[in-house]
Amino acid sequence: MTALTVPTMSLVLLVGTSGSGKSTFAAQHFGRFETLSSDFFRGLVSNDEDDQAATPAAFEALKHVAAQRLRAGLLTVVDATNVQAEARRDFVQLAREHDVLPVAIVLDVPESVCIARNAARTGRDFGPEVIRRQQGQLRRGLKALGKEGFRRVHVLHGEDEIAAATIVREP
Numbered sequence: 001m002t003a004l005t006v007p008t009m010s011l012v013l014l015v016g017t018s019g020s021g022k023s024t025f026a027a028q029h030f031g032r033f034e035t036l037s038s039d040f041f042r043g044l045v046s047n048d049e050d051d052q053a054a055t056p057a058a059f060e061a062l063k064h065v066a067a068q069r070l071r072a073g074l075l076t077v078v079d080a081t082n083v084q085a086e087a088r089r090d091f092v093q094l095a096r097e098h099d100v101l102p103v104a105i106v107l108d109v110p111e112s113v114c115i116a117r118n119a120a121r122t123g124r125d126f127g128p129e130v131i132r133r134q135q136g137q138l139r140r141g142l143k144a145l146g147k148e149g150f151r152r153v154h155v156l157h158g159e160d161e162i163a164a165a166t167i168v169r170e171p
């Protein structure tokens, strides 16, 4: 068991390629309303979770809801790939504006596993090249997370470490 400490007053970013298991992890460790998923928000604004053209509107709405939750003092988890520094920057900023700690939980899963999982899913027709690109972005970003302002960075390597992780909330 690896205990990942997460301050109660925090904005948690899950970071990982498509198929790395972010949504699965979120469902296991966080409450129903604590997790804001970019897929779900794409669905809310376009009726289609897979409509990539809806991404800007989805993130605008997601950030708005995240801000409301942080204002209410509620721990909030962002379930999106978050593999790009630009995507993370806004959330670090949002956390700062609300005096909560930005935390990153990285799911570092081999490319081959993510590709195989996505191939078995309906509605996720990302080819291997998309996963490879995301994996490259993830690798390049890993060392920079602290410098970007994340106050805790938990990196889980591989399926076993992910399965063994527990979340410990700290007041």
Ligand code: CTP
Pocket: 016, 017, 018, 019, 020, 021, 022, 023, 024, 025, 039, 080, 081, 117, 118, 121, 124, 159
């Ligand atoms: N999965 C699995 N074993 C795990 C975790 C996930 O078999 N330990 C499966 C899920 O059931 C799902 C697929 O792998 O069919 C992708 O998992 P998901 O949690 O949806 O991955 P995400 O990282 O959320 O992918 P995306 O960014 O595309 O939403």
Ligand code: MG
Pocket: 022, 023, 024, 039, 079
């Ligand atoms: Mg998901």
